[in-house]
Structure formats: C-alpha cells, structure tokens
Amino acid sequence: MELFEIIPSNLFTVLTSKNRETYVSALLVLRQSFKQNMMLDKDVLVGQLTNSLQSNIFDLDASADEENIKETLSGASSYARFIVRKFQETGWIQTEFASNSRLKEYVTLPPYSLKMINLIYELINEESKVYDSYLYSVYSSLKSADEEYVDFRYTALLSVVDKLNEFEDVLKNLFHNLKRKHTNLSGLKTINQVLYDHFDQYQKTIISQIYLPFKTKDSISRFKGPILTILSKWMKDMENIDKMVGNAIVQNRYKTKDDAQWGILSMFNQIIDKLADLEELVELIDERNQAYVQASTEKMRYLLKKDKSIKGKLTKIIEKLASERENNVNDSINHV
Numbered sequence: 001m002e003l004f005e006i007i008p009s010n011l012f013t014v015l016t017s018k019n020r021e022t023y024v025s026a027l028l029v030l031r032q033s034f035k036q037n038m039m040l041d042k043d044v045l046v047g048q049l050t051n052s053l054q055s056n057i058f059d060l061d062a063s064a065d066e067e068n069i070k071e072t073l074s075g076a077s078s079y080a081r082f083i084v085r086k087f088q089e090t091g092w093i094q095t096e097f098a099s100n101s102r103l104k105e106y107v108t109l110p111p112y113s114l115k116m117i118n119l120i121y122e123l124i125n126e127e128s129k130v131y132d133s134y135l136y137s138v139y140s141s142l143k144s145a146d147e148e149y150v151d152f153r154y155t156a157l158l159s160v161v162d163k164l165n166e167f168e169d170v171l172k173n174l175f176h177n178l179k180r181k182h183t184n185l186s187g188l189k190t191i192n193q194v195l196y197d198h199f200d201q202y203q204k205t206i207i208s209q210i211y212l213p214f215k216t217k218d219s220i221s222r223f224k225g226p227i228l229t230i231l232s233k234w235m236k237d238m239e240n241i242d243k244m245v246g247n248a249i250v251q252n253r254y255k256t257k258d259d260a261q262w263g264i265l266s267m268f269n270q271i272i273d274k275l276a277d278l279e280e281l282v283e284l285i286d287e288r289n290q291a292y293v294q295a296s297t298e299k300m301r302y303l304l305k306k307d308k309s310i311k312g313k314l315t316k317i318i319e320k321l322a323s324e325r326e327n328n329v330n331d332s333i334n335h336v
Contacts, residue, residue, distance in 0.1 A: 007112045008091030018064040024120060025053055026083045027092070031117045034109055042084065042095060042105040049080035057083075092117075133213070134167035135223040142230045153234065154247040157267055164274045167214075171281045174210055178288040181206075185295055191303040198296050211289065220279050228272065235268050 014023040029052045033045055050057065057079045065086060084107070087093045092113050098104040109117070138160050145156035181202060188194050214220070234240050245260040254260035 010089075011091050011112075011116075013065075014086065014090055014092065019060045022053065022056060022060045023083065023086070025056065026087070027117050027120060028124075029053065030087070030093070030107075030109075031114075031121055034114070040107040042107050045107055046077060046080045046084060049083060050076045053080070132166075132170075133218045134163055134170070135214070135218050135220060135227075138163050139223045139227055142227060146230050146233070151243070151247070153240065154244040154251075154264070157244070157264070157271075160271055161267055161274075164271060164278070168274065168278060168281070170210070171214075171278065171285060174206065175281065175285050175288060177206065178285065178292055182288070182292045182295055185292070185299055188299065191300060194296065194300050194303060198300075202292075202296075211285070214282070220275065220282060224275055224279075227275065231268055231271060235265070241265075 014020065014027075017023060026049055029049055030045065033040055033048050037044070053076075057076050060079055060083070062079075062082055084093070088095060091110065094108045094110060095105050096108060098106060141156045141159050141163070145153045149156075181197075185194070185197070188197060234244075241261065241264060244264050245257050248254050248260040248264065249257065254263055
C-alpha cells in the first residue's frame with residue numbers, strides 16, 4: 001500500500017504553511033484534549049484552543065492558507081473554529097454527529113493523525129525523555145517466564161526481540177546525536193554557549209539520562225551472562241521448544257510446526273547476535289563520546305585564550321585595577 005493511499009495528500013500543508021507554528025501549537029492542544037476525553041466535543045475543542053493559544057491565535061493569517069475566505073475572523077473563537085476547519089479539510093481530524101442529535105458534533109482522530117501528532121510531541125519534548133531499563137526488562141521477562149510463567153516463554157521471547165530492537169534504535173539515535181553535537185560545536189562562539197551546551201544540554205539530557213544508565217546499572221556486561229544462561233537452557237530443552245512451537249501455532253505466527261521450530265530457533269540466534277552487535281555499538285558510542293568531550297574541552301580552552309573571553313576580561317580588569325592603585329585612582333571601583 002502506498003503512503004498517500006493511507007493519508008490525505010494535503011495533510012502536511014499545515015506544517016509548511018506560513019501559520020505552521022500556530023497549527024503545531026493547536027495540534028498539541030488537540031493531542032492533550034484527545035488524551036483527556038473519550039469523545040471530544042467540537043465546541044469544547046474550540047474553547048480549549050481559544051484558551052490555550054490565547055493571544056498567539058491572532059498571529060494566524062487566514063488569507064495565507066485560503067485566498068477567498070468566506071468567514072470573518074473577529075474574535076479568538078472564530079480563529080479557533082478556522083483552525084478546526086483547516087484540520088478537518090487537511091485530514092488531521094474527522095467529525096461525526098452524536099447518535100441522538102444533529103446539533104452535537106464530535107471530533108475523532110484517524111490513526112495516522114494520532115501517530116503524527118505524537119511524533120511531533122516527541123520531537124519537541126525529546127530532551128525530557130527518560131531512559132528505559134532495556135536490559136533489565138529483557139532479563140526480567142526471561143527470568144519470570146523461566147521460573148514462574150512457563151507457558152509464556154514464547155511470548156517472552158517475542159518481547160525480548162522487540163525490546164532489544166528498541167534498545168538498538170535508542171543507541172543508534174544517541175550515536176548520531178553525538179555526531180550532531182560535535183558538528184554544532186563549531187558554531188558556538190562564546191564560552192557561555194559552550195558551557196551551556198556541555199553542562200546544561202549534553203550532561204543533563206545525554207550523559208545523565210541515557211549514557212550513564214546503560215553504562216552502569218543497565219549495562220550489557222551486567223545482564224548479558226544471565227540472559228544467555230536462560231536462553232541456552234531453553235534451547236537445549238526440546239520439550240520446552242515443542243511447547244513454544246505449539247504457542248506459536250496457536251497465535252497463527254506460522255503455518256506448520258517445522259516453520260515454527262525454525263523461526264523460534266532463529267529468534268534465539270537473533271537475540272544472541274543482537275547482544276554482540278549492541279556491545280560493538282556501545283564501543284562506537286564510547287569513542288564518539290570521548291571525541292566530543294575532547295573537542296568541547298579544546299573549544300573552551302581556545303575561547304578562554306581570546307581577548308574577549310572571560311580570562312581576557314579578567315586579565316584586563318586586574319591590570320586596570322593595578323594601574324589605578326599605583327596612581328591612587330579608583331575609577332573602576334567607582335563604576336561597579
């Protein structure tokens with residue numbers, strides 16, 4: 001199936017519009033409203049947009065998106081209704097009337113729209129994301145299925161594959177993010193910018209929230225051994241494999257028992273290989289992290305040596321004060 005067989009062809013026009021900032025803010029309001037209400041009243045949504053966007057809603061230039069606008073936008077409520085109508089025209093929302101009234105209209109979000117809005121939210125709030133304990137989750141799932149919930153071993157195996165793939169995506173994202181941080185470093189012009197980028201951004205959002213957890217308490221070296229021990233035990237137990245094959249067939253994952261057995265054994269090998277791949281990826285991240293820290297340190301040293309840097313200013317202040325003391329002048333102190 002093609003992309004534009006699923007989504008409207010004009011869906012992205014609100015994101016390329018002159019009013020895109022207002023539309024994005026409105027989409028985030030829509031997301032919050034959707035989370036709070038099972039059935040979202042259209043009039044309630046208009047009111048929430050009016051209250052949430054406040055004076056910013058008047059920044060919207062309706063003529064930029066509609067040449068022959070038929071309605072007069074005179075108040076915040078009319079601007080909010082224009083936004084709702086624009087979202088409906090571009091496919092971000094759909095509307096339906098209440099079953100017992102043609103006057104009450106509800107807003108619904110198509111699945112693709114909700115995914116897009118959540119993606120926008122995640123991109124904007126990227127820095128606030130908290131690291132999930134991926135390796136601990138993998139080990140806990142296997143341990144639980146190994147000791148207590150034996151009938152859920154196949155389900156546990158599926159969840160392990162998904163969790164490790166998710167962890168790999170996080171590490172790859174971090175790897176490329178470190179490259180972006182390294183590249184952006186060249187554009188920083190002052191010592192304050194470098195300090196803010198390194199301590200307020202890099203240390204808090206990358207090192208503390210992501211890098212340190214998987215290097216310490218949730219490290220591969222800590223959980224790899226116990227994970228492999230459980231997997232090895234399961235692989236050698238043919239009775240266990242047969243039960244997992246049966247579960248896979250019941251779930252319609254495979255058509256034949258031979259296919260199911262081959263697929264399950266492949267998953268075991270996939271998990272083992274993935275752990276090795278993740279270890280290599282962590283090593284690459286370590287190298288990139290060290291390179292960024294070194295470049296950041298050198299950048300700070302370079303800026304400190306410039307005359308307009310903090311060190312240069314402090315030197316000039318000290319020289320000025322020393323000169324004034326020799327001449328019994330206190331101009332600098334008097335101007336503080």
